[in-house]
Amino acid sequence: MQNIEALLKRQALGRQPQGMAAALLPYEKNGEIAVDAFKSHLKATHAAGLTNAVNMDTGYVNYLSDHDNRHARATYGDAGCC
Numbered sequence: 001m002q003n004i005e006a007l008l009k010r011q012a013l014g015r016q017p018q019g020m021a022a023a024l025l026p027y028e029k030n031g032e033i034a035v036d037a038f039k040s041h042l043k044a045t046h047a048a049g050l051t052n053a054v055n056m057d058t059g060y061v062n063y064l065s066d067h068d069n070r071h072a073r074a075t076y077g078d079a080g081c082c
Contacts, residue, residue: 019050025064025072033071039079046081 023042026034045052054076064072 020053021045021050023052023054023076025068033068033075035075038072038075042076042079043081046079052076052081 023038023045026037026041028034042052042054054072
């Protein structure tokens, strides 16, 4: 078991925190990916100083088809903010 002094020595004080936000993929009513809404969300998240977490395991990525997964990654790259 570690003591308090050992834990205090491991602290890295003064480091800058990094924020990340999961970017869930929006869809249109017809089932197509809402590309413009997704790009807008990515840009707004980036502008807020957060890193976009796209297609990470947020509990939904395993439900995406291969096509939607590739499309989401391509849209992320095309958003021009990340």
